[in-house]
Each structure stands twice: as C-alpha cells, then as structure tokens.
Amino acid sequence: MTLNAKLLLLLLGCLVISGQVAAENSTGRKVFGQWCSACHMDSPFAPGTIQLKQTHGPEYAVIQNRADLTDAFIRLLVRQGRAGMPKFRRTEISDAELDSLVKYLVKSQ
Amino acid sequence: MKLPLPLGVSERTLERAIGEFKKIVGEQWASSTQVDRESYNDAYNPGDPLEFVAGGFVAPASVEEVQAVVKIANRLRVPYWPMSTGKNLAYGGAAPLVPGTLVLDLKRMNQVLEVNDDLAYALVEPGVSFFDLFRYLKENGHKLWMSVPGPGWGSIIGNGVERGIGYGYFDDQFANSAGMEIILPDGEMLRAGMGAMANGNSGSLIQAGFGPLVEGLFTQSNYGVVTKMARYLYPEPQTYMSCEINCRSDAGLEMLVETLRPFKMDETIRNPVVISNLELIASFLSVRSQWYQGDGPMPEDRLAIVQEKLALGRWNASFGLFGNEEKVNDSWARIKQAVAVIKDTELHERVYHPGDEILHPRDQSQAGVPSLNEFGLVNWMGSGGHIDFSPVGPMTGKNARELYRLIRRRVHEYGFDHLCGFYCQSRAFRLINTLVFRKDDKSEMKKVRELFSVLIRESAALGYGEYRTHLAYMDSVARSYDFNNNAMLRFQQTLKDAIDPNGVVAPGKSGIWPRSYREQGK
Numbered sequence: 041m042t043l044n045a046k047l048l049l050l051l052l053g054c055l056v057i058s059g060q061v062a063a064e065n066s067t068g069r070k071v072f073g074q075w076c077s078a079c080h081m082d083s084p085f086a087p088g089t090i091q092l093k094q095t096h097g098p099e100y101a102v103i104q105n106r107a108d109l110t111d112a113f114i115r116l117l118v119r120q121g122r123a124g125m126p127k128f129r130r131t132e133i134s135d136a137e138l139d140s141l142v143k144y145l146v147k148s149q
Numbered sequence: 150m151k152l153p154l155p156l157g158v159s160e161r162t163l164e165r166a167i168g169e170f171k172k173i174v175g176e177q178w179a180s181s182t183q184v185d186r187e188s189y190n191d192a193y194n195p196g197d198p199l200e201f202v203a204g205g206f207v208a209p210a211s212v213e214e215v216q217a218v219v220k221i222a223n224r225l226r227v228p229y230w231p232m233s234t235g236k237n238l239a240y241g242g243a244a245p246l247v248p249g250t251l252v253l254d255l256k257r258m259n260q261v262l263e264v265n266d267d268l269a270y271a272l273v274e275p276g277v278s279f280f281d282l283f284r285y286l287k288e289n290g291h292k293l294w295m296s297v298p299g300p301g302w303g304s305i306i307g308n309g310v311e312r313g314i315g316y317g318y319f320d321d322q323f324a325n326s327a328g329m330e331i332i333l334p335d336g337e338m339l340r341a342g343m344g345a346m347a348n349g350n351s352g353s354l355i356q357a358g359f360g361p362l363v364e365g366l367f368t369q370s371n372y373g374v375v376t377k378m379a380r381y382l383y384p385e386p387q388t389y390m391s392c393e394i395n396c397r398s399d400a401g402l403e404m405l406v407e408t409l410r411p412f413k414m415d416e417t418i419r420n421p422v423v424i425s426n427l428e429l430i431a432s433f434l435s436v437r438s439q440w441y442q443g444d445g446p447m448p449e450d451r452l453a454i455v456q457e458k459l460a461l462g463r464w465n466a467s468f469g470l471f472g473n474e475e476k477v478n479d480s481w482a483r484i485k486q487a488v489a490v491i492k493d494t495e496l497h498e499r500v501y502h503p504g505d506e507i508l509h510p511r512d513q514s515q516a517g518v519p520s521l522n523e524f525g526l527v528n529w530m531g532s533g534g535h536i537d538f539s540p541v542g543p544m545t546g547k548n549a550r551e552l553y554r555l556i557r558r559r560v561h562e563y564g565f566d567h568l569c570g571f572y573c574q575s576r577a578f579r580l581i582n583t584l585v586f587r588k589d590d591k592s593e594m595k596k597v598r599e600l601f602s603v604l605i606r607e608s609a610a611l612g613y614g615e616y617r618t619h620l621a622y623m624d625s626v627a628r629s630y631d632f633n634n635n636a637m638l639r640f641q642q643t644l645k646d647a648i649d650p651n652g653v654v655a656p657g658k659s660g661i662w663p664r665s666y667r668e669q670g671k
C-alpha cells in the first residue's frame with residue numbers, strides 16, 4: 041500500500057470517527073433539549089438553574105456551561121434524581137441516549 | 150428486602166407474567182429488577198419513597214401489544230397501573246397505589262397520529278407529551294395552539310384522563326377531547342362516541358354518539374386502558390393579549406372574584422382566570438431561604454418585602470384575551486373599567502401577534518407553549534417534596550374567602566407557608582393548594598400527612614370536595630362524596646365488578662377496589 045493510500049485510509053477513518061462523535065453530540069444535545077433544558081437552561085425562570093445558583097453559586101448554576109461534571113455523577117443524577125429533580129426512566133431516556141447525553145455534557149475528558 | 154405483593158399474587162406468578170410480557174414487548178421492556186421497580190417511585194411522595202413501590206413494569210409499543218399484555222395479566226390475575234407519561238407529580242407520579250402492582254408504561258407509544266388544520270384537533274397516543282406535540286405542530290407548520298398545564302412533560306392523555314386543566318383557550322383537558330379508544334381488561338377494543346361506528350367520520354370531533362356517554366368512565370378510573378384520544382386545538386389568533394391584575398391587599402380577593410366572574414360567564418374571558426397568591430408566584434421565581442431563614446410560615450413583614458421586591462400583589466389574577474384586535478381591545482377596556490373599583494390594584498397587559506416571540510412564562514403557557522417553570526415551587530423549602538390539595542367551590546367571593554381562610558389557617562398552624570391559586574372556570578373554581586415540604590425531614594412529612602387529612606375533613610364539612618388527589622388519600626376523598634350513604638362509590642364498585650371482574654386494573658384508584666379487596670375490609 042502506498043503512503044498516500046495509507047494516509048487516505050487514515051483520513052477516512054478520522055472522518056468516520058469524527059462523524060460518529062458529531063452524531064453522538066447531536067443526539068446528546070437533542071436529549072438535553074428534550075429532557076433537561078426546560079429546568080437547566082440559562083434563564084431566570086428555569087427551576088434547576090434557580091436552585092443551583094442558590095445552593096452552589098452562580099458559576100455552577102447552568103450545567104451546560106460547566107466543566108466539572110463527571111460521567112458517573114450525571115448518570116447518577118439522571119437515574120436517581122435528587123431533591124426537586126425527579127429521576128428518568130429507561131422508557132424516557134434509553135441507556136444509549138444517556139451515553140450520548142453524558143458525552144455531550146462532560147467537557148473535561 | 151422482600152418484594153411487597155398485591156393481594157392474591159405470588160412472586161412466581163409475577164415473574165411468570167414478566168416472562169410472558171417479555172415475549173410480547175421485547176426483553177428490555179418488561180422487568181422487575183429493583184432499579185426498574187424504583188424508577189416508578191413518586192419523586193415527591195410525602196413519606197417513604199418505597200411506600201408505593203411498583204412490582205415491575207411492562208412497556209408496550211403498540212395497541213396490539215397492549216391488548217396482548219392485558220390479556221395475559223387478566224389470565225394470571227396480575228394487577229397493573231396504566232400511565233401515559235407518568236408525571237402525575239403532586240398526586241403520586243407514576244407510582245401505583247398497591248405496592249407490587251406492575252406499571253403499564255405507555256411512554257413508548259408516542260405517535261402523533263393526525264393533526265387536522267381545518268377542524269383543529271390532534272389525535273395522539275398516550276406517550277405524546279405537551280413538549281412532543283408542540284414540537285410536532287411547529288415542525289410541521291400547523292398554526293394551532295394547545296392548552297398546556299404547568300408540566301410540559303405531562304401528556305395529552307394522562308392529563309386528560311385525570312381531568313386536568315391547562316392555561317389555554319380550550320382549558321379543561323377532558324371536556325375538550327373526543328375520540329377515546331379504550332382497551333378493556335379482557336383485551337377487547339372499544340371506541341367511544343362517534344368512533345363507535347366502524348366507518349365513523351366524526352370520532353375525533355365530539356364526545357358522545359348514541360346512548361349513554363361512556364368517555365367519562367375512563368377518567369380517574371380503573372376500568373380500562375386509554376390508547377388514543379383527540380384533543381381540540383385553538384387556531385392561532387390574530388391578537389393575543391396576556392392580562393394581569395395585581396391586587397396589593399389581601400382584602401381584594403372577594404372583589405377580584407366578583408368582578409371577573411361576569412366576564413367568565415359571558416365568555417369574554419375563555420381561558421381560566423388564575424388568581425394566585427403572593428407565596429405561590431414567589432415560589433416559581435425564588436427560594437424561601439432568600440427571604441426568610443426561620444421556622445414556621447413566613448411572617449407578614451417578610452411577605453411585604455417579597456411583595457415589594459418581586460413587584461407582585463397579594464393576589465395576582467391572570468388570563469388571556471384572544472381574537473381580532475378590535476374584540477381584544479374592547480374586552481380589555483370593559484374589564485379595566487370593571488376592576489377600576491378595586492382598591493390598590495395594578496394592571497398589566499402584553500400584546501402579541503403571529504410571529505412575535507413570547508418570553509414571559511405566564512404568557513407562554515396561555516399561548517400553549519409548554520415549559521417546566523412551575524417546578525420552581527418544589528425547591529421552595531430546599532429539598533423538593535410537594536403534594537396538592539385541590540378542592541372545588543362556587544366562583545363567588547364569599548366562597549373563595551371561606552375556603553381560603555379555612556385552609557390558610559390550618560396550613561399555618563402546621564407550620565407551612567400557604568402557596569395557592571384559584572383556577573376559575575365559569576361557575577366554579579379549583580383551589581390548588583401546593584403543600585411544599587422537605588423530603589429529608591420525616592417529622593415535616595408526618596405533619597403534611599396529618600394536615601392533609603384535616604383539610605379533607607374540614608373542607609368536606611363545608612361542602613367542598615377535591616377534584617383529584619394523591620394516592621395516599623384516594624380512599625378518604627372517595628368517602629367524602631357521601632350523599633346517600635356513598636351511593637356514587639357503590640355504583641362505581643358495581644361497574645368495577647362488571648367491567649373488571651378479576652380486579653386487575655389499578656386496584657384502589659379513586660377509592661374503587663376490586664371485590665377481593667373489599668372482602669378483606671377495603
């Protein structure tokens with residue numbers, strides 16, 4: 041195989057992988073938009089944002105902007121809920137959708 | 150921990166049912182693992198989260214699968230609790246009343262089956278939420294508005310069969326629906342109203358066809374599973390005005406009710422007039438600790454500060470006016486003139502035309518834009534417990550004051566803030582009292598439970614009954630409908646025995662128990 045062909049394959053591979061990441065991110069964003077943003081968007085009326093601002097401080101209020109959220113923590117919150125945030129069932133957010141959501145929200149990998 | 154089981158059901162039978170369900174719905178959509186069982190707990194239950202724990206779940210994806218599942222359950226006599234989106238929060242969430250009952254989760258049936266622009270309705274499956282239908286209408290360019298309740302993630306069918314209320318033009322969810330399709334406990338399919346004709350063409354348009362009206366029997370009941378329903382929509386108006394009347398003094402309640410009633414009666418105001426007290430609106434926008442850190446209800450001087458800072462009234466009436474510019478302006482002019490006699494009021498109006506962006510939360514909900522803004526109230530005390538006490542009364546100032554005074558006094562006596570709103574339809578109001586407590590404080594939850602029983606009893610003594618209630622109080626509320634030795638409940642039990650002789654659908658819902666439970670003293 042020539043170098044060029046190898047490069048081409050590599051490049052194609054990257055494209056495929058980045059395509060997958062993009063798709064995952066867009067599924068993650070969609071799941072977030074469907075199930076989380078009504079409470080967590082950057083708005084003075086969003087209950088999750090209001091509460092986190094009060095309990096954690098303004099810099100932690102909008103979860104989409106945070107870099108400190110971990111994979112395990114998000115999964116725990118989504119499947120177990122906490123205080124005013126009810127848990128989500130598998131018929132609402134499937135395990136695969138949760139994977140995408142976590143990838144979308146975790147920024148510090 | 151040992152799994153609690155419904156009367157007459159063994160663990161083996163339950164497992165057998167789950168095994169048979171899996172063959173119908175697929176391996177992952179029926180289960181009795183602890184994680185899955187507990188995912189149906191009531192997130193805001195005033196007590197042990199496991200008090201109403203499910204025995205497992207089954208989630209069919211089609212009407213045929215529902216039929217197959219209920220036939221199996223009927224044969225094995227395994228009870229199930231149907232739910233559409235399971236967001237019945239404040240009244241029990243997705244949880245069944247009898248621990249160990251399986252949840253029949255219809256969330257996967259989430260198709261919008263038809264939207265008709267000319268006749269302005271949508272025919273939907275149970276899993277379609279207000280968010281889902283809103284997105285569908287937008288994406289497909291339908292200029293039709295829904296009537297949404299506070300929780301946008303609830304469903305057209307779940308909210309409809311609970312006889313819930315939305316903020317929009319066609320407010321009452323059940324009254325503005327038709328085309329119900331029902332699966333009876335033996336698996337038989339029934340279509341109500343005009344849908345009862347095999348080739349009927351008006352099923353989605355009006356309730357009732359020929360003979361007794363049966364749609365209502367499948368609301369707040371345990372006679373079958375609703376698999377389709379049509380909901381009337383409102384053609385986008387030329388002009389929409391969102392109106393607010395904030396009355397700074399508590400004494401204004403009677404006048405607000407009296408002054409606005411005629412406009413409800415002649416349908417100048419078509420959507421519900423919602424008259425919320427200060428504490429309720431403050432709980433959407435802030436948390437209690439911002440204002441007050443002490444125990445017991447917030448004192449008067451703090452309430453005055455909240456009122457000033459949030460620029461609210463002690464009473465805040467809101468409603469919408471819809472139609473052409475002339476009609477809307479004329480209506481508002483007449484209403485303004487009438488309310489001018491109420492002391493200490495401030496009026497606000499915001500006007501929208503097609504294409505305008507609607508940002509204010511109340512304006513959104515009256516225009517059918519779903520949200521979850523009202524969930525702010527569950528954070529009021531810091532840790533998210535919430536149950537609603539929802540009696541109905543005549544829309545007169547005298548009745549509003551009488552009931553409000555009774556409830557407020559008791560709520561304060563028990564040490565809670567009193568958050569409430571009158572949802573006024575033409576002749577009657579539903580006074581929704583939102584009791585918010587800390588889920589991590591057992592003694593506080595015990596107090597809420599006691600308070601709730603007192604409220605049912607004392608309101609009933611004055612002739613006020615609840616339109617809907619939490620799982621824990623279904624028996625007490627059913628008993629409070631006591632005319633002629635509870636003739637109504639006895640009739641409902643007679644129907645139960647005839648329609649569901651094996652007692653498999655939602656035992657205990659609305660105080661209606663299968664014969665086997667009644668024989669054990671229920």
Ligand SMILES: Cc1cc2nc3c(=O)[nH]c(=O)nc-3n(C[C@H](O)[C@H](O)[C@H](O)COP(=O)(O)OP(=O)(O)OC[C@H]3O[C@@H](n4cnc5c(N)ncnc54)[C@H](O)[C@@H]3O)c2cc1C
Nearest residue numbers: 233234235236237238298299303304307308313314374375
């Ligand atoms: C902050 C807050 C604000 C709220 N505001 C409002 C409001 O403005 N108006 C209002 O009406 N409610 C309100 N609620 C109460 C409740 O959340 C909504 O009524 C919600 O729509 C009910 O949940 P759901 O639609 O998911 O119904 P589900 O939970 O799916 O169903 C409710 C019940 O109806 C029965 N049922 C459901 N589907 C079927 C079926 N297919 N066949 C047979 N039986 C069925 C079952 O008994 C079930 O438990 C509020 C609650 C909260 C917490």
